[in-house]
Amino acid sequence: MAGKLKIRVDQDKCQGHARCKSLAPELFDLDEFGNAHEVGDGSVPAGLEDKAWLAQSNCPEIAIEVTEE
Ligand code: F3S
Numbered sequence: 001m002a003g004k005l006k007i008r009v010d011q012d013k014c015q016g017h018a019r020c021k022s023l024a025p026e027l028f029d030l031d032e033f034g035n036a037h038e039v040g041d042g043s044v045p046a047g048l049e050d051k052a053w054l055a056q057s058n059c060p061e062i063a064i065e066v067t068e069e
Contacts, residue, residue, distance in 0.1 A: 003068040004044065004069045005066055006069050007065065007067075008038055009036045009065075014036055014063040015063075016030070016034035016036070017059065018036065020055040024055040026048055027048060027055065028055065043069075
């Protein structure tokens, strides 16, 4: 069985395109500069795995890391 997913936004790479937030609002928040941060500690709740992968593949800056715990 696959492990739990964890997301992380690389702050050096994120340019605030906000596609992650529109695709997976449960997983990402934007700060006052429009840069994305993972919600909480980045753990992806069950059922939202597809959204995590979708957000990762849609970030133009390749700023989102998805890892399996
Ligand atoms: Fe940043 Fe990529 Fe989201 S640039 S705001 S992590 S779509």
